[in-house]
Amino acid sequence: MHKISNSVTKKDHDEKVSGSVKYVGDYPQIGMLHGKLIRSSYAHARILGVQTPELPEGYFLVDHRDIAGENIVHVVQDDSPAYADGEVHYRGEPIAMLVGPNEEETTRYARLTEVTYEVLPAILDVEESETVFFDYHYERGEMEQAFSDADQIFEEVFYTGYQEQVYLETQGMIAEYKEGHVTVRGSLQCPYYVHGAVAKVLGLTPDKVRIVQETTGGGFGGKEAFPSFLAAQTAVAAVKAQGKPVRVVFDRREDMEFTSKRHPSKSTYKVAVKDGKVTAMDIDVIFNAGAFTTLSPVVLQRGIIAAPGVYNVPNVNVRGRAVRTHTVPTGAYRGFGAPQTFFAVERMMDHIAKALDVDTLTFKRAHLVKQGDQTSTSGIYHYPVPLPAMIDDVLDRSGYLKKRKNYEKAGIERDRHGIGLSLWFHGAGFTGSGERDFIKAKVALQKTADGKVEILASNSDIGQGIKTTFAKIVASELSIPYEEIRISNPDTSRVPDSGPTVASRSLMIVGELLRRAAIHLRSEWREGEAQRVEEHFVEPEFMIPFRLDDFHGDAYPTYAWGVAAVEVKVDALTGVNEVVGCWSAFDVGTPIDLNVVVGQMEGGVLQGLGYASMEQMNYDKDGRIRNNSLSDYLIPTAMDVSHLDVQMHIEEYPYGPYGAKGAGELPLVGIPAAYVAAMEQAVSFPFSHIPLTAEETLVALSGQSAREAQKT
Template identity: 40%
Template sequence: MDRPQALIGRAVERKEGRDKVVGRSKYIDDITFPGLIHGATVRSPAARGRIRGISFEGNMPWDEFTIVTAKDIPGHNHVALLMNDQPLLADGFVNHPEEPVLLLAHADKYLLEEARRCVKFDIEPWPAVFTIEESLARKELIWGQDNIFKSYLVEKGDVDSVWNTADFVVEGEYFTGAQEQLYIENNGIIAVANAQDGVSIWGSMQCPYYVHKGLLPIFKFPDDKVRVIQTETGGGFGGKEEYPTLISGHAALLALKSGKPVKIIYDRAEDMVATTKRHPARTRHRTAVSKDGKLLAQEIDFVIDGGAYCTLSPVVLSRGTIHSAGPYFCPNVRVKAQAVATNSPPHGAFRGFGAPQSIFALERHMDKIAQVLKLSPEEFRRRNFIKDGETTATGQVVKDKVDMQALLTKALALSNYHAKREVFTEQNQRSKIKKGIGFATFMHGSGFTGSGEKYLSSVVGIEGTAQGKVRVLAASTEIGQGTNTIFTQIAADALGVAGDVVEVAQPDTKFVPNSGPTVASRTVMVVGKLVETAATGLKQTLVQSGFLHEGYSSRQFEEAVAGYVKKFGQLKAFSQYKQPPDINWDDAKYQGDAYGAYAWAVYVAEVSVDTVTYDTHVDNFVALQEIGKVMHPVFAAGQIEGGVAQAIGYALYEKVVWKEGRMINNQMTNYIMPTAVDVPPIHVFFEEQPYSRGPSGAKGIGELPMDGPAPAILNAIENATGLSLNHIPLLPEDLMEAIHD
């Protein structure tokens, strides 16, 4: 009996890791095809206006170029998403700077770049709006009847009955800026297309079936004439959720017209100026509290800037709305949320997906209320943490065995919070460098919001090969977070075999079922569970057909698979998501079980603020979270550390500088992300409360670490300096202004 040791919970080797460390992995720009030519996008110089004319200038051999405009689109000119309001190529009008208007392709990429600069647009400028305030004031009507993509109203209890009788009413206003995902691999796509066979796409992406769905209306092809293959992807963070659909459409149009394979690779400047970023947000809080420190009513006004087209803004707004009241119990809550239009490139998915914005506001506001009550930030939160059996803002009864009191106690002990707070207060009196420590307490829902998973109804397959291996069939992508490895762990353990028996298929819509998009911290918890179920189904088939007998070894399992495939031609098992009957969500009232499970966390940041240079540095960071089963300790810690670093950037370094709707610092030289010398030691700790519906009890963690660091850091800065700063990113120049105001 050589039944192998279980893989779940162990730091097994990354499935594709060897190829990555020797430079053998093939990312999209590493791939070429015979006869391949290069594509480029010519973009709008104006924020809003009517296209009066297009001219082709310079001494260019224009007849050598493939040129595509909106007129060349055989089907519908839109990027299929929620509203279908975004054109693939602007037709007559532009609504944001850098909007794609015309496409060029040529075999010589140097000449192509020269040609791109020689296409000129004559645009009659129209008035535009660039901020949330201008959009809400309807300075110009730029989208629909009211500039509003989506609004939600969440009502629990009756907030209006409380204001007059409450001991205190505390108000605050909080702002978060745009943030660039800044995956190190820029966006890129290769398309092959012809009228007979249809379109095939290779590229860097998170969601092959989004691209598949997006290409169908553009070409009016049937499902089987569009094939989408994900290549090794150098980071996504949400930035490759919806955007690759647009690039795929562009590459496919050029490929169809030229009859040649077309590669479009954005360079860094184009990727930063033209593609999606995190939605800027403004959050207003009005909170009623009793003098003994109990939350009585929370009224939250949450607005995000969606940019020029709707894209995913309603869904981002949804997650931000649901997370805006935090891990606290309050009997009366009203959240009014709006996603508004401005004339900047559409903002899109980015790790956390609306939650980092609203959690920043709440966790800064909680510290503010504590001050008003003359309670410590710790004590005020302790009096209000939500407990099992209590209801969230959407009326969801908490069933996770969450103990925020214990999590907070542990995180404060691990960070030596109390002692440091005392020492810093004393030392700061004699130093120009002020030290502080602060924290945030929060949760993040795993999987799609509300009825999202029900509508997705994801499918996973697993098949036996003639060689006796099994192959996981899923459209969920490896983007660095470890999908390949964790699916291997889950399948191997469900089958009781060694990891090398399991292969994970390259996501290719021709061969893998739609397991849903790789987003929303859902890949392990939701899709992983389907992998487990499908694998169990495959094993049962082998046992029931007499090919496999309990007590088998990995070798015997492989023989059984090979034998079955030889006899019957194929061995496949599938599993489809079914919404459990006790998860209910009302889309109209925005009430019910927003998420199947939440991860819960307390993050503590320690900072130094130099009052001479205005530089703020995070000196130490403690991240404690309860995430269900830890599937892979090294990957899980890696997710948290990476998210914390990205969120430190969000708080202190990464400022998108806008000029009339256009990012003007679209280079790594002047948009600064944290480097190896900027990040503090990040200490990661896990608590495990298994979730009954996750594989081995796992919940989602990918987005969680993006939520807490920014408010923890600003809370620490207030502890250090006494300054209440409610605007991120907070760069030295912002701090200088705040100190002198």
Template identity: 40%
Template sequence: MKRDKTQFKWQEATGDAKFIADRHFDNLLEGRLFRSSCPRGKIESIRLPDLPEGYFVFGAKDVPGRNVLQMVEADWPVFADEEVRYLGQIILLVVGPEIKVLEQILDTIHVEYQPLTPAFTLPDSQKLTDGAIHGQDNKFDSHRINKGDVNSGFAQAEHIFEETLSTSYQEHMYLEPQGMVGYPQDGKIVIEGSMQCPWYVHHCISVVLGHNKVRVIQATTGGGFGGKEDYPDVLAGALCVAVERVGQPIRLILPRSEDIAFTSKRHPIDFHYRTGVDKQGKIVAMEVKIDINSGAYLSLSGIVLQRAITSCINVYEIDNVRVDATAWATNTSPNGAFRGFGSPQTCFGIETHLSHVAKQLGLEPADFKHDHLLNTDSTTLTGASIFGDLVLEQMYEQICEASDYHEKAKAYRQQSNKSDKLKGIGLAMFQHGCGFAGDLEDTLVKAKVRLVKGADNEVEIQVSNTDLGQGLSLTFCQIVADALKVPLTSVRLAAADTGVVPDSGPTVASRSIVIVGYLIEVAAKKLAGIWINGTEQCVEEDYKKPSYHKWDQEKFEGNAYQVTSYGMNIVEIELDPATGETEITGLWAVYDVGHAIDEMVFKGQIDGGFVQALGYGSLERMTLDSEGKFQQITMADYVIPTSMDVPAISSALVDNPYKYGPKGAKGGGELTHNGGAAAYCAAVESAIGLPISSIPITPEVVCDLLYGVKKQCLGNMTVTSGKIQGVAR
């Protein structure tokens, strides 16, 4: 497909794009949020100051419909009323013409609390001090998967290894902070904002207002990475109440420090593995325990939990597996969607654990993992057959050859640990299921797409999926133009406006290309079959899952996803043992995303996702103080990698077309984040010769490992049976 004269992302590239903060609205008022200063407690009283003329305060008593955010479950209130569950929970929205006056009003609002003992960590949550935060046991959700016979498998084991590993928070750090404007128009409440999922917001505010006279429009959006999936509901829920009451435009944009302090984060997860290996070095049994820190409300944690449990043994074939997974309530900001949606955490856990097992057995980790790779004839963790061809073997050979992995790994095992610089290299293999887990695409999402052809033969694509910088506004048009055999310039993507576009589902879960892209390709082929020049025509298409896709939600059996994409990353580093600092000297990546629609667009996904994952693994540290406040709330405190921190990434795609994807494509945007942190960890372990049990691996952590200041940083693997003959460095 030629791109001559196309202006993909032209306004963003030239600086002409109008973000929500750039927009002009007549008679615009500003909004500011009053948030809880107590992480857990009962609200006893709220005292408001006398308000200047033209200023308003809104809270739970002002909600005309239901005071809930209708997400997966309706447990998160728009405005806290009787209790608060986390520091920064919204209690009131203050509205008026001048921000300085709003801030003065916020300073004079006083809330009395009856404090309760907060639970910030998983052990705290499990203690149930002062009673449960949620339900009777603080469990939002839990699942178990059994494959094969775990007890029989462990009976065959020569060695049994146990280990606990953990991951921490990650902040999205999108370029544009959260923000939106609401206003009345044509008898409806309209919300425009920086968001990923307009129909999510539409459903949410319809419940809050108690009617369906609403319209939601995605403004030009400066990045999301999942952070603008659930949190726009939180802002829109409060904003729509004020707009309906005041009857004029109101803008609510979070300052960067407020955005970092209170918006959703990547879920911290604790993993416990128990793995049995027989005399031949084959894994014969594995038990995995997964505990997720959900924060104060469920939000999207149940879906993250489902992806974590279904992907927890990654790309490996293990006959006997038992997995128990639980999402726990704590008194922190609710954790939500983040690129990878649980898979980067599970990839770090399983890749690091298997590396440690291999080293205990005296084996090279890459060889040990390679011997357990899935193949086309394998059965997945949830008991499904593989659809299509797996090309993991080809990918493994390709990336190892490109990076000279085996020779370097051997050399670095033999280097002196007294060198001024220590070198290391690490490999991670990973996967990502495309679309929502199980049968949710069919039973819950039910995507619909529409193509509208004008009398001028120009075609408009009407879907609710949004372009956050990942390239949909180009690739969707390429799909339709190719199917219709028309110039790319004659196809355009409509604005994501619920007053115009059907609900094709949210822009999440690597579903936009493989699910929605396929639907618009099918619709385009139908349009091509009935095309009449100079005539207005319209074609719609609804999602129907492929016949091979079977799922039993009760048993957690079948195809966990419609299709899966795969990747492999290698990271090479040079480490200064005096400071613990690392320099990344080489990055390699190979992916199977079916057939890439536009390799240049996907190259952008590879580079961005890989670097974001390296930040997650190496330096993006986010910690809570004793009151439940994040200690890193500015870009000076929370540091992310830049282009100066990484070398050029050597990447390649293996062409493996998928029958039910547009032009053979599968999803890939989230896949590119899944393996980088695990590969970085493996590279650091290769350099220092010591096990690591958590990320991020900051220079301080490296120095603690090397010099033994904090023994808890060291690996915690135990061997409960068998005799180990040697340990590989």
């Protein structure tokens, strides 16, 4: 292993372990106003009026009429208002904000504010939606020929549910407006996304907007686009507050019910098989986007590119749609569309193997992509695919082969056992040409006269350790002790735009820019002088340019790889299961810090297990999400999975720093498929959806259809 992988004490360790670091909610209240959002009570309605109770001095209402710029929160397309104007499109959509000096009183006045509505018909079911926000399609090979030549054709529909990020710190923002300048401080992943959104809504030029990331208690995608909304709303309130800062911190229920979460999906796979090999996949993916487009186009792109899985399928036809419903807008969550389709394709391959009466792992191995093969979008896997060695490693550590054989006999005891395995990749960095065309990342290193070096980049440390890994890279190239490298939470008045903290890109893309900047600084180092060096993104030359109109070319420069085996024990009396163990192998290239990377892998695996099992969220016939508390939406505790075994494999990527690739999202992506594969073996029933409940498991054990159980 590269020596840079040796772990260090994280940059943010001391201030966090001692409880001394301040999150948004921790700043003293003195002089600060509180904001409480007033939200729609209906999934779809016309607003007839908003009536506050009589407000004492110092309390006021903020709504769309207070917006000086455009009433649009910019994400990808400009369809989402900051405050609803005339019509609301989901239950919980912000209509106004009540602002005042006392938090409890502000909340009370917000509750007493009456909104009158004319209720309109709401579309809650994706199947009934008439609005397709995005409709993508790509094709490769000769589909008709492949299906007409097929020995057998398999068709199946797969479903996945919501997943809520449950970052431990809820969304929070502080905005202050003084002398024509606005400063917004918040819990967020992407300072420059927020910067653009706030400038647009306030109608200010970029130089009058300053965004500061405060220490952020977890993100997982939930603080990618959503903070742009809260920042815009809070900034509008701050303008009206005339110099006083306004703070909004969500309570847990508000956060769980009204912030973006993972898209529920329906994926239909039709697969042609000839001579025991998959020759074609015809795939139709539908994501529930909720009421506004937000990040759905990019989530959908990643989802459908991953849809054929890690398999070499000569003929592929993929259609993907993100459709509108009158529900909370869905958005980014670790994996970004890929967990949905990887769940589907992995289950599909298992089910085909079962139908063909061949060993599922042997079947999958016969289809694995390798270096030089075409990707689903006619790009190329430019670098080695280490899956075979990773599979062997997981087999070895998990005892998969022996267990798989032993558990194949249907159990009669109370405990039923099963083990399953899944394979996946995660495309590292933005999909397509986003880095080159949109982000154009820029970093800087600032050196003081006395030789202190500071990293200037807009990527935020949300727990994933980017301050640590960035500092290690720069320290290594400059031969300066790591402890002496300075890095603060990004502040747009100080740092250039090195892009957002998303898509497993920060370390691979921005880390490499910093490495080059450090080399540059080293070569020009002048003692006793203040210096600044900058570095700009350059697309690697080997890339086949990606075209979005027909999904053609290299969607990603390289891929991170994952293999996992999950073993379960199911209680036949209750359908309740226990994850006995999860053995996984990951290739994210060179770990810039082994502890940091392993921590990402372990955390991601547990989120994947939660997604597949206990994390259930749905809305009722009125479009209301009922699972809005931590007692109703369960995430794993320390007791739920005690054996979680991660091993790293290293396939270096020459364009990432020291060979590093994207890491953060990978571990979650393929875990649900392995979990459900294990459940299938334990109860001898083919499942096609997550989350899989104890109730459905019990029904399956008693021989009925699990889908029927879900419907009742």
